[in-house]
Amino acid sequence: IQRKGDEGFGEGNFRALFESIEQDQIKRGVLKVQAAE
Numbered sequence: 386i387q388r389k390g391d392e393g394f395g396e397g398n399f400r401a402l403f404e405s406i407e408q409d410q411i412k413r414g415v416l417k418v419q420a421a422e
Contacts, residue, residue, distance in 0.1 A: 410416045
């Protein structure tokens with residue numbers, strides 16, 4: 386893990402992590418795709 390400045394593991398990284406997990410689950414059919422409100 387590369388850290389720039391002292392931000393550390395910031396919100397943007399968590400967002401990317403959760404989105405990648407979500408996409409993987411959608412591919413496997415674990416999650417059903419819902420339209421964002």
